[in-house]
Amino acid sequence: xxxxxxxxxxxxxxxxxxKDVSFxxxxxxxxxxxxxxGAGKSTVLKLIYAEQPATSGEVRVSGFNLAEARRKxxxxxxxxxxxxxxxxxLLEDRxxxxxxxxxxxxxxxxxxxxxxxxxxxLTQVGLAAKAQAYPRELSGGEQQRVAIARALVNEPTxxxxxxxxxxxxxxxxxxxxxxxxxxxASGTAVVMATHDLDLVRQAPYRVIELQxxxxxxxxxxxxxxxxxxxx
Amino acid sequence: MNLxxxxxxxxxxxxxLLSALSVTTIAFxxxxxxxxxxxxxxxxxxxxxxxxxxxxxxxxxPGAPIETITLAQKDIEAFPEVQAASYVSEDQALxxxxxxxxxxxxxxxxxxxxxxxxxxxxxxxPRFRDxxxxxxxxxxxxxxxxxxxxxxxxxxxxxxxxxxxxxAAVGLVVGAAFAVVAIIIxxxxxxMAVLQRSREIVIMRLVGATDGFVRRPFLLQGALKGMxxxxxxxxxxxxxxxxxxxxxxxxxxxxxEQAVAIVGFGMLIGFFGSAASVGRHLRKV
Ligand SMILES: Nc1ncnc2c1ncn2[C@@H]1O[C@H](COP(=O)(O)OP(=O)(O)OP(=O)(O)O)[C@@H](O)[C@H]1O
Ligand SMILES: [Mg+2]
Numbered sequence: 001x002x003x004x005x006x007x008x009x010x011x012x013x014x015x016x017x018x019k020d021v022s023f024x025x026x027x028x029x030x031x032x033x034x035x036x037x038g039a040g041k042s043t044v045l046k047l048i049y050a051e052q053p054a055t056s057g058e059v060r061v062s063g064f065n066l067a068e069a070r071r072k073x074x075x076x077x078x079x080x081x082x083x084x085x086x087x088x089x090l091l092e093d094r095x096x097x098x099x100x101x102x103x104x105x106x107x108x109x110x111x112x113x114x115x116x117x118x119x120x121x122l123t124q125v126g127l128a129a130k131a132q133a134y135p136r137e138l139s140g141g142e143q144q145r146v147a148i149a150r151a152l153v154n155e156p157t158x159x160x161x162x163x164x165x166x167x168x169x170x171x172x173x174x175x176x177x178x179x180x181x182x183x184x185a186s187g188t189a190v191v192m193a194t195h196d197l198d199l200v201r202q203a204p205y206r207v208i209e210l211q212x213x214x215x216x217x218x219x220x221x222x223x224x225x226x227x228x229x230x231x
Numbered sequence: 232m233n234l235x236x237x238x239x240x241x242x243x244x245x246x247x248l249l250s251a252l253s254v255t256t257i258a259f260x261x262x263x264x265x266x267x268x269x270x271x272x273x274x275x276x277x278x279x280x281x282x283x284x285x286x287x288x289x290x291x292x293p294g295a296p297i298e299t300i301t302l303a304q305k306d307i308e309a310f311p312e313v314q315a316a317s318y319v320s321e322d323q324a325l326x327x328x329x330x331x332x333x334x335x336x337x338x339x340x341x342x343x344x345x346x347x348x349x350x351x352x353x354x355x356x357p358r359f360r361d362x363x364x365x366x367x368x369x370x371x372x373x374x375x376x377x378x379x380x381x382x383x384x385x386x387x388x389x390x391x392x393x394x395x396x397x398x399a400a401v402g403l404v405v406g407a408a409f410a411v412v413a414i415i416i417x418x419x420x421x422x423m424a425v426l427q428r429s430r431e432i433v434i435m436r437l438v439g440a441t442d443g444f445v446r447r448p449f450l451l452q453g454a455l456k457g458m459x460x461x462x463x464x465x466x467x468x469x470x471x472x473x474x475x476x477x478x479x480x481x482x483x484x485x486x487x488e489q490a491v492a493i494v495g496f497g498m499l500i501g502f503f504g505s506a507a508s509v510g511r512h513l514r515k516v
């Protein structure tokens with residue numbers, strides 16, 4: 001599904017953001033991507049959705065070898081992914097409903113079924129009542145839900161979420177996390193970047209930890225760690 | 232397609248001020264081009280009017296038989312350069328002199344014998360009214376046996392030629408300069424519209440839009456703005472023309488084709504300006 005093999009990422013100014021990272025995420029898995037700020041979590045996600053190319057090593061996503069993918073392949077790849085950004089990235093001048101519909105229309109999906117599909121995902125994230133609201137009329141947690149709805153509307157095989165709970169209070173965090181768990185339970189793989197260790201401990205999911213760009217720990221391959229040793 | 236049109240029109244509704252500003256800027260840029268065009272069109276018209284007077288006169292030897300002359304006249308009219316050839320008899324020449332040269336009426340009245348020769352007056356088709364062709368035709372006229380002398384205002388035709396060349400050169404250079412300035416201004420305006428929506432472009436790409444899908448509404452919108460701007464520019468030019476016509480001089484306006492060309496020019500700049508700036512934007516994401 002997602003396979004990193006000896007991936008390095010260097011930015012023109014700035015050192016190595018990723019150093020020799022390898023892992024494999026299978027279909028339907030739930031994975032926490034953790035690490036300190038600047039460890040390279042967002043960079044891993046950006047490599048997956050092809051916003052950035054790897055400097056060396058191989059990134060395979062959903063059958064695409066990203067080093068060989070042409071520009072016109074990238075939209076096709078992204079349609080199989082659902083992406084939830086740390087800063088939501090909603091369009092300010094469109095309602096919640098229009099923001100979600102937008103992601104569907106962009107793929108050229110048939111228009112007749114659009115409203116029904118949009119309402120279904122908005123209901124799934126618990127925002128059906130606010131379908132007509134603009135982002136500025138929504139709380140942070142609600143905007144995050146719209147962003148998740150938008151990521152889900154194309155029925156992706158993988159949901160990538162970059163700190164989806166970063167700006168939320170505890171209650172909203174639990175709500176959004178539960179939503180991601182439900183999504184995962186219905187068969188979608190979820191990769192969630194977070195530094196909320198409480199959240200990580202709560203759930204029995206796989207953990208991949210980065211430190212200064214290097215893969216420090218992967219619960220799928222390494223020995224389980226005791227509480228005291230984890231940061 | 233439906234969606235493309237909707238997205239293009241939505242942009243007008245979402246940013247009415249910027250859209251209005253774009254259209255206005257395009258309109259005024261093209262208006263300046265249009266004003267220059269009006270000057271050019273009228274200058275050309277004036278030159279054409281002057282060239283209307285280019286005429287070659289073949290004076291005939293006295294006593295040439297009228298049948299021969301009539302035949303020759305037919306021949307001359309068949310020259311590819313010739314628009315019309317008319318025969319003026321001795322009597323008609325005298326008649327004309329009497330009405331045109333009023334000061335000499337007495338002298339002309341007292342003549343015993345008509346001193347004026349008969350002639351054939353030859354008018355060329357508009358596009359042949361230059362020194363080269365005039366000379367050419369004059370030479371051929373001299374070849375007729377009954378022709379005594381051929382006259383045309385050589386100096387004058389040469390000056391007209393030069394004037395035409397200068398007008399064309401100046402028109403081309405200044406016109407091109409205006410057009411380039413218009414393209415730059417319109418290009419910048421269009422780029423602002425794209426820039427304003429750069430966030431949207433990035434998000435569209437991230438949720439899986441193809442380049443073509445992102446581009447199409449912008450192209451349509453750019454073409455629409457260019458077309459609207461062009462229409463307004465033609466309307467403004469017409470206003471200017473009407474004012475000039477009423478208060479200054481009798482002027483002429485663009486032909487239908489020229490007006491369509493201005494609108495088309497606006498549309499093309501809008502279209503390609505959008506293509507260029509969206510393209511530049513897409514390369515970044
Ligand atoms: N476009 C870029 N140009 C240069 N350096 C970059 C760029 N993007 C990221 N970096 C660097 O790469 C490193 C990893 O950044 P990344 O955004 O992946 O961290 P992160 O783990 O997501 O951190 P956070 O928890 O704060 O979001 C950082 O040192 C950052 O400065
Ligand atoms: Mg990050």
